[in-house]
Amino acid sequence: MLQTPLNLFSLFDYSQRIYPKKWIVTRTSTGMHRYQYRDFGRRVRQLSAGLQQLGLQPGERAGTLAWNDYRHLEIYFGVPLMGSVLHTINLRLSADHIRYIVNHAEDRVLFVDAGLLPLLEPIKDQLPQVRYIVVMGDHPDVTKSPIQPAIAYEDLLNQSTPDIIYDPNLAEDNVLGMCYTSATTGNPKGVQYSHRGIYLHSMAAGLANTLALSESDTVMPIVPMFHVNAWGLPFSSVWFGANLVLPGPAPTPKDLVELMANEGVTVAAGVPTVWLGVSRILEAEATRLPLRMALCGGSAAPPALIRTFEDAFGVPFAHAYGMTETSPLASFSRLKSGLQDLSADDRLAIRATQGLLIPGLELRLVRDGEEMPWDGASAGELWLRGPWVADEYYRDDRTRDSFQDGWLKTGDVATIDEEGYIRLVDRTKDLVKSGGEWISSVDLENALMAYPAIFEASVVGVPHPKWDERPLAFVVLKEGKSATKEEILAHLSKNFAKWWIPDDVIFLDEIPKTSVGKFLKRALRDQYHEYLMPSQE
Numbered sequence: 324m325l326q327t328p329l330n331l332f333s334l335f336d337y338s339q340r341i342y343p344k345k346w347i348v349t350r351t352s353t354g355m356h357r358y359q360y361r362d363f364g365r366r367v368r369q370l371s372a373g374l375q376q377l378g379l380q381p382g383e384r385a386g387t388l389a390w391n392d393y394r395h396l397e398i399y400f401g402v403p404l405m406g407s408v409l410h411t412i413n414l415r416l417s418a419d420h421i422r423y424i425v426n427h428a429e430d431r432v433l434f435v436d437a438g439l440l441p442l443l444e445p446i447k448d449q450l451p452q453v454r455y456i457v458v459m460g461d462h463p464d465v466t467k468s469p470i471q472p473a474i475a476y477e478d479l480l481n482q483s484t485p486d487i488i489y490d491p492n493l494a495e496d497n498v499l500g501m502c503y504t505s506a507t508t509g510n511p512k513g514v515q516y517s518h519r520g521i522y523l524h525s526m527a528a529g530l531a532n533t534l535a536l537s538e539s540d541t542v543m544p545i546v547p548m549f550h551v552n553a554w555g556l557p558f559s560s561v562w563f564g565a566n567l568v569l570p571g572p573a574p575t576p577k578d579l580v581e582l583m584a585n586e587g588v589t590v591a592a593g594v595p596t597v598w599l600g601v602s603r604i605l606e607a608e609a610t611r612l613p614l615r616m617a618l619c620g621g622s623a624a625p626p627a628l629i630r631t632f633e634d635a636f637g638v639p640f641a642h643a644y645g646m647t648e649t650s651p652l653a654s655f656s657r658l659k660s661g662l663q664d665l666s667a668d669d670r671l672a673i674r675a676t677q678g679l680l681i682p683g684l685e686l687r688l689v690r691d692g693e694e695m696p697w698d699g700a701s702a703g704e705l706w707l708r709g710p711w712v713a714d715e716y717y718r719d720d721r722t723r724d725s726f727q728d729g730w731l732k733t734g735d736v737a738t739i740d741e742e743g744y745i746r747l748v749d750r751t752k753d754l755v756k757s758g759g760e761w762i763s764s765v766d767l768e769n770a771l772m773a774y775p776a777i778f779e780a781s782v783v784g785v786p787h788p789k790w791d792e793r794p795l796a797f798v799v800l801k802e803g804k805s806a807t808k809e810e811i812l813a814h815l816s817k818n819f820a821k822w823w824i825p826d827d828v829i830f831l832d833e834i835p836k837t838s839v840g841k842f843l844k845r846a847l848r849d850q851y852h853e854y855l856m857p858s859q860e
């Protein structure tokens with residue numbers, strides 16, 4: 324067979340030839356911006372030419388601090404197509420972490436949305452390797468950039484012609500991009516994505532057994548482009564010629580509902596907290612969404628949320644699992660054809676699992692060095708390998724803890740049933756270890772969020788003198804609803820053994836969230852570290 328390299332050029336060139344008339348639509352701070360793929364392609368080429376003039380070399384990193392918009396999409400292609408490395412930076416990280424990441428990756432150029440320039444202020448004197456700031460916006464005042472020299476993105480493009488010739492044979496093992504995990508402990512860890520990895524990962528998103536993305540879709544990545552390549556959707560959508568809708572700076576749930584309804588979005592992707600927010604809007608107003616799939620991942624999708632979308636809003640809901648280290652798609656929950664006759668409850672229970680491994684990957688379930696059987700009960704750590712799974716952290720000693728014998732140790736504890744459905748029990752560090760037994764915080768959270776008066780819930784283990792740890796529940800009630808601790812615990816007692824029941828329930832106005840919208844259990848754990856449970860009083 325011919326050895327053609329699996330690189331971004333092949334994907335971009337295909338898209339430019341076959342789908343030049345498809346649309347990219349962005350919600351901007353001043354209104355909607357629309358253009359077609361052919362205009363996008365021209366600007367991508369101008370961008371690469373401009374970066375060459377700035378002296379960016381193949382292999383060097385260009386960082387981005389940006390929301391989901393068309394300029395960010397141009398950088399997604401314009402930087403790797405010239406052999407340089409796209410480094411998306413999570414704009415919700417602390418200044419300290421941003422400084423660490425930019426320096427650790429040795430970013431030479433930083434692309435920054437004009438509105439995000441203040442993020443650089445506290446670290447402006449601590450980024451010695453950055454040579455240029457490129458400011459994005461319609462007419463940004465580049466003198467406002469805390470770091471100089473700064474140039475306006477549009478000027479960079481206007482000064483360049485689109486006649487750059489890309490190398491179609493760019494080696495597939497070259498690094499295309501990188502992303503740092505949102506650190507839960509210590510400094511963020513860098514993951515590098517190869518051209519080959521992104522190519523195969525993008526192709527996997529087109530499989531009928533997975534997302535089945537195609538040119539008839541209009542795709543809206545709500546998941547930020549600054550985290551794990553917005554789940555790869557920008558690459559796969561462009562390749563397959565789907566229309567793209569990009570929600571721009573800090574969209575509210577109401578903005579998202581409007582965009583989905585007005586732009587005919589068929590596939591939108593976000594974390595559960597995003598879909599919870601959207602469900603609040605849909606409960607209040609009777610907007611019908613044109614979605615064929617609400618894709619949810621990043622944290623466990625509560626079964627109650629799946630039911631609400633499907634039964635109340637008529638929107639098919641799909642649950643996927645992955646991580647920064649896996650590009651991120653690793654598994655996707657889809658009911659096998661042989662299981663369609665199960666009861667509605669059983670079908671829901673399967674669809675709420677993390678699903679089936681995506682073709683192209685391999686997995687093992689490991690506990691104490693032994694592989695666990697796929698019996699739906701034995702729990703072990705998920706190990707993954709495959710062409711879009713990382714094999715190391717970028718220049719980081721912690722590689723040793725997470726990679727072994729050619730496998731990525733995910734740090735997620737799961738069971739797998741005879742059909743192959745993966746059920747995440749917990750993250751290793753979130754399991755509540757009570758009296759030598761494991762309690763799944765995820766199972767308790769799902770049951771809590773199925774209670775009609777509860778909007779959000781989180782469960783963490785707090786130290787306990789007798790049991791090591793006991794579960795403590797945090798709940799946020801829906802507006803206008805009430806429930807007592809006793810009622811909530813009685814609800815849990817219907818489904819769980821007595822020793823699983825949290826020792827106490829704390830009512831909050833909001834559960835703290837991570838930079839990408841997941842429940843921030845660390846904050847709860849830190850704050851309630853010395854909480855005196857009623858059982859100890």
Ligand code: ADP
Nearest residue numbers: 504505620621622623643644645646647747750
């Ligand atoms: P971090 O939050 O550490 O940056 P990621 O965003 O890469 O990392 O998150 C990966 C982790 O998120 C997984 O290891 C897993 O614990 C959790 N996760 C992702 N998707 C799901 C899901 N569908 N259900 C439950 N947990 C999930």
